[in-house]
Amino acid sequence: MGVELKLSEQEDLRVSVGEDVDPPAILASGLGRRFGKRWVVRDLDLELPQGSVTALLGRNGVGKSTTIQMLLGLLTPSAGSVRVLGLDPARQRHRVFTDLAYVSERRELLEDSRVEELARIVAEVHGDRFDRDGFERLRARYELAPRAKCKTLSKGQRARLLLALALMAKPRVLVLDEPTSGLDVLVRDDFLEAIAHFAAEEGHAVLLSTHLIDDVARICDRAIVLRRGGPAISGDLEDLRRSCNRYVAHLEGVLPYDHDLELPEGVVITERDPRALTLVARGQGEHLEHQLDQRLPLRDLERHPASMKEAFACLTAPVPEARTSEGGAA
Amino acid sequence: MIDRAQAVTCPFCRGELLAGERWWRCGGCKTTHHWECHALHGACAVFGCRKDETVTDEWSINPDDPVPIGEQIAYRVLYAIARGVYLPGDKLPTVRETAVRLKVNPNTVSKAFRDLERDGILVSRRGSGVFVREGAREAARARRQSLVLERFERAVGEALDAGLDAEEIQEVLVEALERAAHLRRDEDVVEAFVHRPWTAYRKGRRSAARKKGGA
Numbered sequence: 001m002g003v004e005l006k007l008s009e010q011e012d013l014r015v016s017v018g019e020d021v022d023p024p025a026i027l028a029s030g031l032g033r034r035f036g037k038r039w040v041v042r043d044l045d046l047e048l049p050q051g052s053v054t055a056l057l058g059r060n061g062v063g064k065s066t067t068i069q070m071l072l073g074l075l076t077p078s079a080g081s082v083r084v085l086g087l088d089p090a091r092q093r094h095r096v097f098t099d100l101a102y103v104s105e106r107r108e109l110l111e112d113s114r115v116e117e118l119a120r121i122v123a124e125v126h127g128d129r130f131d132r133d134g135f136e137r138l139r140a141r142y143e144l145a146p147r148a149k150c151k152t153l154s155k156g157q158r159a160r161l162l163l164a165l166a167l168m169a170k171p172r173v174l175v176l177d178e179p180t181s182g183l184d185v186l187v188r189d190d191f192l193e194a195i196a197h198f199a200a201e202e203g204h205a206v207l208l209s210t211h212l213i214d215d216v217a218r219i220c221d222r223a224i225v226l227r228r229g230g231p232a233i234s235g236d237l238e239d240l241r242r243s244c245n246r247y248v249a250h251l252e253g254v255l256p257y258d259h260d261l262e263l264p265e266g267v268v269i270t271e272r273d274p275r276a277l278t279l280v281a282r283g284q285g286e287h288l289e290h291q292l293d294q295r296l297p298l299r300d301l302e303r304h305p306a307s308m309k310e311a312f313a314c315l316t317a318p319v320p321e322a323r324t325s326e327g328g329a330a
Numbered sequence: 331m332i333d334r335a336q337a338v339t340c341p342f343c344r345g346e347l348l349a350g351e352r353w354w355r356c357g358g359c360k361t362t363h364h365w366e367c368h369a370l371h372g373a374c375a376v377f378g379c380r381k382d383e384t385v386t387d388e389w390s391i392n393p394d395d396p397v398p399i400g401e402q403i404a405y406r407v408l409y410a411i412a413r414g415v416y417l418p419g420d421k422l423p424t425v426r427e428t429a430v431r432l433k434v435n436p437n438t439v440s441k442a443f444r445d446l447e448r449d450g451i452l453v454s455r456r457g458s459g460v461f462v463r464e465g466a467r468e469a470a471r472a473r474r475q476s477l478v479l480e481r482f483e484r485a486v487g488e489a490l491d492a493g494l495d496a497e498e499i500q501e502v503l504v505e506a507l508e509r510a511a512h513l514r515r516d517e518d519v520v521e522a523f524v525h526r527p528w529t530a531y532r533k534g535r536r537s538a539a540r541k542k543g544g545a
Contacts, residue, residue, distance in 0.1 A: 193430055199429075199435060200429055213392075214393040217399065
């Protein structure tokens with residue numbers, strides 16, 4: 001198995017839990033950004049603890065990339081503040097970037113340089129921190145020719161090259177913005193493996209923005225879910241999943257396909273059959289079941305734990321504009 | 331819910347392929363088998379392909395399963411111990427190795443191991459790794475059996491729901507038992523050729539490792 005990554009034999013199970021003495025890898029409070037009059041991100045509180053792999057989730061256009069750019073100091077926030085390992089990324093960018101590596105979704109390279117030249121440039125920027133031998137190993141493993149011109153590289157090769165460069169600069173925080181979108185499953189596996197390996201190191205943290213829920217379920221232990229029109233939800237991945245339930249509502253009679261359903265807020269339909277509906281809802285309890293009973297001709301209602309996919313279909317749903325409290329006034 | 335996790339059987343020893351074990355998937359005959367069985371039998375010569383044709387190891391974690399990934403890992407380690415893949419005193423792969431191989435979060439693996447440690451299956455020794463505890467095999471077996479029985483009960487309930495009566499269910503059961511007996515009639519052969527040399531092989535590897543470490 002061409003696994004070249006060196007695995008240390010020595011370790012202790014409790015290492016990764018760690019005592020919370022160091023500052024969080026990334027901490028943002030009240031973060032907001034508007035373009036013109038439109039707030040893309042608003043009142044975002046976010047924490048990326050050391051030792052975690054956190055997913056940044058949300059539907060398209062909800063401000064994931066904007067958020068990441070603000071966290072990296074590449075975009076000035078209209079409100080709020082950001083700290084990366086206790087530093088301000090806008091003012092101390094060079095210090096922040098010695099400890100942080102970022103792979104952007106655009107995968108830009110110096111198009112006219114060759115792979116080895118690019119590595120040399122990155123190595124010069126990072127000085128002794130850059131692990132040239134490690135880069136050579138990864139480069140060989142990812143099958144990147146050293147003399148290849150960057151502009152001739154395929155999408156997958158670009159992603160791999162950026163990953164290798166990012167890892168070998170020995171960062172403590174790794175930020176990946178849709179690293180594998182549009183790439184095949186082998187490149188995805190490389191990324192997953194690299195993240196698992198990186199996160200096993202003490203004091204490392206990863207922020208991963210992606211749409212691939214399977215990957216999130218595999219590799220992440222926390223998630224931040226951005227929603228349109230409402231506050232973000234964040235927490236332990238397993239807790240987030242458990243906060244959602246799948247309901248199968250067996251109906252009395254047949255429901256016409258074009259019938260407009262009036263569902264309680266925050267309830268998402270995942271399957272619709274003439275005599276049964278599959279719904280995913282946040283929270284549980286009699287209140288919700290009562291509401292469903294009032295609005296649908298229910299014969300029977302089953303409750304199951306939601307899968308990760310269903311939970312995120314529900315969690316990422318936009319929040320309606322005129323919103324009172326959770327679940328209405330009753 | 332465990333029954334949603336797919337079980338894959340090793341064609342050599344007919345044991346389930348579990349996480350915590352190394353598997354090989356042969357590019358020639360497309361069968362997946364234990365690393366140890368593979369090493370013992372000179373790969374899949376049995377199936378008519380060349381030795382060491384290809385190999386990737388695969389682990390069966392299903393991220394979309396309602397069973398949390400940590401639990402999936404814990405169950406597979408448990409099953410591996412129940413089957414004797416890991417014997418008391420054996421060292422498990424490290425958290426990092428397991429995480430990288432399964433492509434899952436190291437914290438998840440570490441939590442799964444900790445849960446098993448709490449249940450008295452594993453024991454971690456500071457600085458040297460995680461080991462199978464004495465007497466863990468019996469405990470793991472009991473857990474596995476209770477899980478299977480639970481599954482059984484659910485299947486019986488489902489059969490009754492589907493309109494089968496008690497007699498038909500019994501018949502199906504007897505038939506299944508006969509088929510299983512037929513398939514396993516050479517159990518002794520399997521025992522002699524697979525399990526014992528395999529243990530020997532593993533022990534040999536361990537002492538070799540020790541020598542290497544001592545030198």
